[in-house]
Amino acid sequence: MVWDEPVPISRDQARATYLAVKRTEPETTPADVPDVVKDLPGKVTLHPGHVMVSMDLDTMDEMSAQVFTVARAHGLVCYDPQRDLVHNVAPLGVHEGMQLHTGDGMIVHDPDLGLVHDVLGTLSPRNPFVALVNFGRHFMQVSPGYELEYKEGTLIRAIVPDLEEVRTAFHEYATGERGFLDRHAWQDQPV
Template structure:
């Protein structure tokens, strides 16, 4: 039995569901929870002809979750659609974006999202657990930030740039979020706010 995200288990032949639809502005998780069962997205079935697509809902077999879900996130971004992941209770909005085109968000439970919106970055940090042991933002070939929960209830945070990895320990998820959102927007003030060591 594999486990995906906050409280959702995928067993054997069970499926993983994603929803895509159009919104005029960014939405939060509460709104997404209400709207996703009625999702509709033109061209969705054409883009994923081999998958189980109905309106704006796609059902993905457990053994293909990482591959297909990452393609769905990219499709939503390309088409200017919202994508909601009810298993992780995460919304992928079109905006607001950070400072780096092509930045990737990676999680320990297999999610990869290119050009994640800042709301998604904030929310995904709250999903860290034994099943999702890290979150990272990566600008390949340039720099990255990664965080993992530690055994004492805090967080080990790493930042790499110019071939140098610096690390710090933070007690509070709020501080982790400040660092990640600062990094995503190109603000390096977090480097002066905490004690970092090589």
């Protein structure tokens, strides 16, 4: 679902909005069709102030990426009820073109920092890694057990104690800070 919010919202707020809108009847003859509708893939259903996009599970990853991109281009919030994740317009990291990749198939270009935080909480056997990638320059990746990998020239690896430390390291990486490099015992890894 996509809609306008004046400020970034939490996943809980997005979920509550989605559930409330889902209980309402769709507009059958809307007076004003939002511009975003013509750019969205899939089946679109209009609700007052909100646009629902339906897709099948076989194409969900590809179509979700398209919906996220269109929503961002229109300055709209996007909530993914399958993954229970919200995509806000901002704040973004400092690396333009950065991509968020997950082991369960999600790819988001220029993810907002709140999304990165929430996605890290989904690490599991179904989602065996999360990576922030700046192609051709550097990347940071984590897998369950909190094995953190960072590559900028040489691939290095560290085990971090908990999810909050992983979130801190990813936040620092995304915002251009380097404190994560000093806080952990890194080991060079063969490529």
